[in-house]
Amino acid sequence: MTIEDVYQKVVKKSGKGKAPSRDSRLFIDTTPKLRGKMSFAFGSQRADGVTADTTLEAIKRGERTATTRYTSDGNINYWKQAKVGDVIEFSGQNGEKVLVRVTKELHQLPKSTTAEEWSSKEGWDTSRFEQRVKPQIDKGEAYQMEFEYIDQSKEAMEDFSYREGYLPLWQEWARQNPGLMEELRENAKGKTLTDRFANTRVSQARALADILNSQRVKEQKGDILSNAVIEMEARATKEAWDKMIEIEAGSINAQKYL
Missing domain, CATH: 2.30.130.30 (Hypothetical protein.)
Structure with a gap:
């Protein structure tokens, strides 16, 4: 079953061109x-x-x-x-x-x-x-x-459908295909992803771009955290060495009076 099939039959629980079923997560009771x-x-x-x-x-x-x-x-x-x-x-x-x-x-x-x-x-x-x-x-x-x-505007409805139903599908696909996501990341550098078949705000290109951007933010946060840990470890190591030198110096001075 393709991503599109899952979206239509599992998430919407209806079909292409049809309104979401009442028991669908996309159904909005108005x-x-x-x-x-x-x-x-x-x-x-x-x-x-x-x-x-x-x-x-x-x-x-x-x-x-x-x-x-x-x-x-x-x-x-x-x-x-x-x-x-x-x-x-x-x-x-x-x-x-x-x-x-x-x-x-x-x-x-x-x-x-x-x-x-x-x-x-x-x-x-x-x-x-x-x-x-x-x-x-x-x-x-x-x-x-x-x-x-x-908000019942066309844009708002499409964003809701994208956020609640379509994006989670591609997030799961990305989790299961890290190699393909890395390949996409390399090929997409300096470029804008487009979907020539999409005529709404619900598109494959938008989903993949959002996923790539979110992964980049997580990596940046990870780098910041990693650098902070390294800095803390370096500071702790320096403080430990300074303390050892201080103890050593005190021991040498004490021996003068023995």
């Missing part, structure tokens, strides 16, 4: 369990470093990884259904939608929560916390849920 609105504009209360104008866009840019909900909203029990790993669909004012995956379930914000801590996750500046959030925390009515953005 079916929303819950849905909600994410339609606020930051206006003048955007935190330093945040470039997005809206809370929805901030999620897409990785500048917002949490949302705060209040008891007064009347939906706390709804959001409490979300468990770590669940997918949520948020929609903005213009109908645009994004998917996120829950990383921390809805929890009551403690009174020790600082404005800076809250702001770093939500994208709002600290004045928003003082005006809107802190009063609700003091009443025990503020809850927060954390999440990560699910």
Whole structure:
């Protein structure tokens, strides 16, 4: 069975041109369990470093990884259904939608929560916390849920497939064929590996180049460690010789008085 066969039949558990099987490590469940609105504009209360104008866009840019909900909203029990790993669909004012995956379930914000801590996750500046959030925390009515953005772009999906399924296959092949890898290393010096059959980011050339580069980094670290050990051994040897000379000299001086 070729590398490609293993990738299609063992890793994807489906076939070329087909979506990965549900029990494949490449399967990404993007079916929303819950849905909600994410339609606020930051206006003048955007935190330093945040470039997005809206809370929805901030999620897409990785500048917002949490949302705060209040008891007064009347939906706390709804959001409490979300468990770590669940997918949520948020929609903005213009109908645009994004998917996120829950990383921390809805929890009551403690009174020790600082404005800076809250702001770093939500994208709002600290004045928003003082005006809107802190009063609700003091009443025990503020809850927060954390999440990560699910990037469904073509590039992101190809990188996921490459990282989770394709690269590990070639890493195993390289482990089993050190002689061929060494030959490739010599032949590839000063050159760029290419794959004329690949039309996506999942390619043999990319995998082999990544493996060669990772091996080179390990060798460099090994050289640094080896040199450090040699230096330590040399220093220890010198110190031992200096001590022996010191003892010898002391012994000679003592004999003068016998």
